[in-house]
Amino acid sequence: MATPPARKAVLDLYASTLRTAKSFSSYNFRTYFVRKTEDTFRGMQAEQDPIKLSQTYSEAVKDLSVLRRCAVMNQLYGGERLAVEEQSDVRTREDA
DSSP, X not given: OOOOOOHHHHXXXXXXXXXXXXXXXXHHHHHHHHHHHHHHHHXXXXXXXXXXXXXXXXXXXXXXXXXXXXXXXXXXXOOOOOGGGOOTXXXXXXXX
8 A cells, every 4th residue: 555645755856846837038928927837736635546646746756856947947948038027117197
């Protein structure tokens, strides 16, 4: 019988994955991976079967290593910021 990962280990993995997902310079990649991370860990939170939980945890560890490599590549070759990211340059009626 497989033992499920400890709660602290899952929370640490969640924090690391979320931190890595937020490090993408590209807005689209960043929002996608943050949403995917939240969905994955919500599924882990709802899981009751210890075997499936262990498998999901192992898969999330592998995904984190891939995500870290992708984040580094995205930071090296990231493009320009999108219009939705430049919130501070927007003029309002009070500025006119």
